[in-house]
Amino acid sequence: MPKITLPDGAVLSFDEPITVADVAASIGPRLAKATLGARVNGELRDAGATIAQDATVELVTARDKAGRSSADALYLIRHSCAHVMAEAIQRLFPGVQLVYGPPVDNGFYYDLAVPPERPLAAGDFSAIEQEMAAIIAADRPFTRYELPGAAGLTKLAQEGSKYKIDNAERAIAGGSQTLSWYATGAPGSGFEDLCQGPHVPSTGRIGAFKVMSIAASYWHGDAASDSLTRVYGTAWADKEQLDAHLRQLEEAKLRDHRVLGKQLHLFVLDDLVGPGLVLWPPHGAILRRELEEFIRAELTKQGYQQVYTPHIGKLDLYRTSGHFPYYQDSQYPPMILHEQLQALATEGASCAELANRLHSGAVEGYLLKPMNCPHHIRIYASQQRSYRDLPVRLAEFGTVYRWEQSGEINGMVRVRGFTQDDAHLFCREDQAAAEMRGCLKLVRHIFDTLGMADFRVRVGLRNPDSSKYVGVPEDWDRAEAVCREGAASLGRPFTEEPGEAAFYGPKIDFIVRDVIGREWQLGTIQVDYNLPERFDLGYIGADNQWHRPVMIHRAPFGAFERFVGVLIEHFSGSFPTWLAPEQVRVMPISEKTTEYGARVLERLAAMGARAQVDDSNNRIQAKVRAAAEARVPYMLVVGPRDEEAETVSVRARGIRSDLGAIPLAAFLGSLAEEIRTRGAVTVLGHHFPGAGAEA
């Protein structure tokens, strides 16, 4: 008869099979009331689940003593809330069919097949929420029942939902003997849904919820399949948690790089220029230039050679590399030569015919470059290479253009024209691992300098079932081994993801999240045996034989556009002094010290600092506020007292008070040091060691 082991090691013995709820009740009535479910032998189960054998049981309650909710508690609440929302929507919109409704980060969604004559819209949310509130108030139990696979399928066939039949068939194919349903209330009396569970004991246990947004999805994620309506919601143990979550979303919105970028004039996206084409106004250009100079210094240290290449190249170049055929849909259309276009017109050739001839090479044209590697490869090939010359490391801040789908374009982080901090390393095979380490060192240096610790590492491998990859398996195996070893050498967790490789080789990617939680790939390092083959690259070895080099593609920032976008959010627009577009603002108290202010500005300019003077006739309060809103790291207030003593009164970003006056020369010296060391030494640390930035 079951012996139950609790997390604290205590063992409870029972005479007969019991439920999770019984276990809770045997400990205490309050715990019984608070129990939503349990981990039984590590598996998340309903409170009503039966335990017949010895087991470890970890009860899941809505909240711990500190009022926090475990991931399991939130999972149960959200999964259950998805059912409640589906029931509410089906009550209000009878033709709606259920597809799939899982919990996700911060909430849940339900995919629905909605009749086209009455689409759901955000305007329906309040009605849906009211209906949900009524279902929750009724506090009906979630009741699980199971049917054998065949009987279950018959039941679903009668109900006629092809989506649920498909879900069931896939569950059976996945090895399930039975199918389970969850009824809200008594089975047969109302809403029920084919579902694995688990759920909270009853609808009343869903503490607080909100319907958030509506979006489209595809059935099975397949664009050729049915288009579904996905309704997103969030659910929490109580209203305080929900409110905290909503507040956090509001704050994230203010940190969004698109909002800050406009406010701080960091970049411009102009309708007339085109979607996804970034204009860099002066302040944004400063950010980019500082990053360029930062990395350029590292390139020199690591033995790179800088090159320049044009923005376009002949189609034949990209036929050879494979980019033109592989990625035709995501390139700007080719530029076709006048004579050829005229000849085609005279002939009355169709678009399809034109595409054919472009593909075959019968019609030549030029392409806006989608990648820098082919150009760099031709530089490598432009002279004879000996094994003594390798590695050859060619670097370029190379601008590329890709026709991203219109729905993908997003601020600075997904654009159609962008500049990579690109380089291609051509090396002997025995050098590849060392070159990989050099690249990783560079990536790490960048992330360390900028204080970006919150990134994940992904090793992108080929998917053996896919035909999208070029080259032979042996080369892939070796390249993948180099990537794995490189990632392992970082000393932090990484994931291996088949199917994430480039078509020509595996890669290591560095991925960060934006303020809304979306992931973006920044830096990337790719090992490539294939392009050297396609371009027939070689070098003369010590044995006087012709050998094939290995290529490493790498871009530690990825692209300046995306990196700056992510950086804006990372710093909430408050950039460290070396990056800040405006580093110092001089603020005379009144016109009496305008002239001294101008002198201070001159000194700042002479040392190369980016500074401005606010000589408006505003009061100092307004000047402080304006400078704070512009996220200027240092404000120098100068009044008659300062002029007399040749001092400046310092106020630093993030500190809501005057730090006091220091000699102008002393400030200039430490500011220069702060900029030179990229923040390793700071003005604050030097002159005001006690002052800490407030949140």
Add this chain to the structure above:
RNA sequence: GCCGGCGUAGCUCAGUCGGUAGAGCAGGGCUUUCGUAAAGCUCAGGUCGCGGGUUCGAGUCCCAUCGCCGGCUCCA
């Protein structure tokens, strides 16, 4: 590309039932000369994304188009 939503002053937004387009901030001018997160007064600023349609009359209703937002799909 797909589904849904949204485009009004430089920015953030209001605009009722279809009846002469509004606010705050920012900007210009004047007054104030001030010691650390908004001084006061005043002026200017608009083809309501663009194009059609319905109507006596359209910011408002309809169609189309461009752009943006959310998600899906894609991402060399």
